[in-house]
Amino acid sequence: MSHPLEPIYALQKKDRRLIKIMREIRDIPQRKSDIEAQLSGTKKKLDMALDSRKHTEATLKEQELEVESLKEKVTKYKNQQMDAQTNEQYRAFVKEIGVVEDEIKALEEKEIKLMEALEQGKAIVAECEEKLNGERAGISDELRELDERAAELQERAESMKVDRARAAALCDKALLQKYSRILNNKRDFAVVLVEPGGHCGGCHMKLPPQVTNDARNPTKIVACNFCGRIVYNPAP
Incomplete structure (x- = not known):
């Protein structure tokens, strides 16, 4: 079963590149x-x-x-x-x-x-x-x-x-809305990976073990307890 965050995470990569280009256009x-x-x-x-x-x-x-x-x-x-x-x-x-x-x-x-x-x-x-x-x-x-x-x-x-x-268009609509809201608020990342040692890839705080485990479960969408970003822990 594929994780619903896969297309969202792929979208974020595109958004990051687009944001960088738009920022350069505004700076010119x-x-x-x-x-x-x-x-x-x-x-x-x-x-x-x-x-x-x-x-x-x-x-x-x-x-x-x-x-x-x-x-x-x-x-x-x-x-x-x-x-x-x-x-x-x-x-x-x-x-x-x-x-x-x-x-x-x-x-x-x-x-x-x-x-x-x-x-x-x-x-x-x-x-x-x-x-x-x-x-x-x-x-x-x-x-x-x-x-x-x-x-x-x-x-x-x-x-x-x-x-x-x-x-x-390939993303879940409700999840896309949540992603867009967080991205607009954080201005950098809305979906972050779980770093080695169980740390949030956004704020680098130590995540509870349950959050780390749930972040790998395709039936659950969890957020960092500290920064509120969506936490994604794809299978190796």
């Missing part, structure tokens, strides 16, 4: 994320360089507009100077024009420094982009291999699920 996105995280430092530096360049460009644009405004002001003063009625008025315009031209000179000196800073900023951005592209190229093969591995595992898992369904 995190592995990809860990690889991509290697780029985070360079990305951060690039973002900072881009922000700095944009800020410099905006400041330079503001300076240029202010210089244009002051130049228009100088032109306006010079036109008014030509219409001056007295020497005092003429000298007053000369003074105002000088003040504004000094402001223009100071702003133009700032513009030169900003343009130098902008060129440096562009060089830093280019350097960061080159480094980031190099790092991306370096990890692209790893990411592609993981994608290929995921596709391969998924295909294998689908085939194993079909095989698993056929094996499950």
Whole structure:
């Protein structure tokens, strides 16, 4: 008389292989994320360089507009100077024009420094982009291999699920439900063998002699007194 746990034990072997594959499939996105995280430092530096360049460009644009405004002001003063009625008025315009031209000179000196800073900023951005592209190229093969591995595992898992369904159909339904419940709870084994010396193959605790004997009886389904796993003691 065959033991009803034989097909269940065979099913568990299939489930163990399937669980391992499904776990690897679930782990691949995190592995990809860990690889991509290697780029985070360079990305951060690039973002900072881009922000700095944009800020410099905006400041330079503001300076240029202010210089244009002051130049228009100088032109306006010079036109008014030509219409001056007295020497005092003429000298007053000369003074105002000088003040504004000094402001223009100071702003133009700032513009030169900003343009130098902008060129440096562009060089830093280019350097960061080159480094980031190099790092991306370096990890692209790893990411592609993981994608290929995921596709391969998924295909294998689908085939194993079909095989698993056929094996499950050969099992006693009530026993299959009990097996599934324990497996979901323990996450490793639901059916364990009796180890030499009469120990449970799951928790390794010493089993009572009666349990060891009943685990070989095909008319009885017994569980470990300590961990609750189904104990199987096939005939040698």
